[in-house]
Amino acid sequence: MCDGCGKCVDICPSDIMHIDPEMRRAYNIEPEMCWECYSCVKYCPMHAIDVRSYADFNPLGHTVGVLREPDKGAISWKVRFRDGKTKYFVFPVRTTAEGTIPPAHSLPEPEPASLESQLLSHEPDKLFVGSLPELKRGVKR
Amino acid sequence: MIFMSLAAIQGDALLFRAFVAVVFIGMIAALMYDLLRGGKYEFYRSEMRWRMSMFGGSGIQKPPGSLVFGAFVTDVLGARPLMECRSETGRWSSHLMMEWGFLLTVLVAVIRFFFYPAFAPLAPLNPLAVISNLGFAMMLLGLLWYLFLRVNVVYERNSVTRFTPADRFLFGMFAYSATAVLYEVVYYISPGGFSFIFMILYALGTFYFFLSAPWSKFSHIFYKGAYNVQQRILQSQGLVHTPPPASVSYIKRRE
Numbered sequence: 001m002c003d004g005c006g007k008c009v010d011i012c013p014s015d016i017m018h019i020d021p022e023m024r025r026a027y028n029i030e031p032e033m034c035w036e037c038y039s040c041v042k043y044c045p046m047h048a049i050d051v052r053s054y055a056d057f058n059p060l061g062h063t064v065g066v067l068r069e070p071d072k073g074a075i076s077w078k079v080r081f082r083d084g085k086t087k088y089f090v091f092p093v094r095t096t097a098e099g100t101i102p103p104a105h106s107l108p109e110p111e112p113a114s115l116e117s118q119l120l121s122h123e124p125d126k127l128f129v130g131s132l133p134e135l136k137r138g139v140k141r
Numbered sequence: 142m143i144f145m146s147l148a149a150i151q152g153d154a155l156l157f158r159a160f161v162a163v164v165f166i167g168m169i170a171a172l173m174y175d176l177l178r179g180g181k182y183e184f185y186r187s188e189m190r191w192r193m194s195m196f197g198g199s200g201i202q203k204p205p206g207s208l209v210f211g212a213f214v215t216d217v218l219g220a221r222p223l224m225e226c227r228s229e230t231g232r233w234s235s236h237l238m239m240e241w242g243f244l245l246t247v248l249v250a251v252i253r254f255f256f257y258p259a260f261a262p263l264a265p266l267n268p269l270a271v272i273s274n275l276g277f278a279m280m281l282l283g284l285l286w287y288l289f290l291r292v293n294v295v296y297e298r299n300s301v302t303r304f305t306p307a308d309r310f311l312f313g314m315f316a317y318s319a320t321a322v323l324y325e326v327v328y329y330i331s332p333g334g335f336s337f338i339f340m341i342l343y344a345l346g347t348f349y350f351f352l353s354a355p356w357s358k359f360s361h362i363f364y365k366g367a368y369n370v371q372q373r374i375l376q377s378q379g380l381v382h383t384p385p386p387a388s389v390s391y392i393k394r395r396e
Contacts, residue, residue: 076384
């Protein structure tokens, strides 16, 4: 049941999820422009959004349910096929907890001398290795 | 003589019982009207038919009583879905204050209907009066706190005088609790005829709040609670759209 939290409004890439000003509930203002990215379905904390395919594209009916669990870094799917079979899938989304990856602007600015280095930005630290192999300078081919 | 008659009206048992009965019946009628209006009940029935056709079949287990009771305690009394959805402790706390305050006042009203039927407030130190006053105080404090936490209507390009169903519900709750407190205070100061006016105001505030289902969010008290319990039952029966929670965690700790 929609709580009017507005998370689907924030996440919709097409900006077609809006909040009804009278009832304070979310609704799709242009269903025909929805491209079924499932962002709103995944993000809704109340699981109140359901995407039902167009009847001309999917006349015999199937259902897709999704559950995003950020604390486990997993996303699960429940797909009921047209012949009645139901299958479940679980995929990893990330291996770090949400909010733990520092944004780029919070990292220290690199030194100008690092342009001479063969290492890319924040290597080897962000690869979680001690060092990376480098080409030896001055070696004749 | 008139003042004595007005005082007698405030202590009349039959009148109080009739008032409570009319409020209760009116509340049920208003909820029924709200449920049938706009196709809400039809939508619910079609949704359940779709759900049963998609996920149902033979061998659906009846949910155990412990599941239903546990869902009622955590999801209705504890408002767990609200905390999970909004993750705002202040909003959740103020909501719980209003909810529990409302339940306390209703509980006292039911007890008074059977054992102490009268409009006239009980003595201040009477346990029922203490519980009732606590309930009204919780409602008013929760309401005040909630009003400070609610979204900035101007920021959302609404008028300051916006009066949506949610606003009408809060107004009704304020009318119910504020008139009750005022009536009690005036009655203690002057239990005569002057308090009769505030008794009328209290009656009007109570009518407005409990019969406001067609024009306010009053019905969400029942709909949200029933829906949350139903969702837990449907999850246990596998009749939900969403998959079960993952049994593994992919979050790895970095050394």
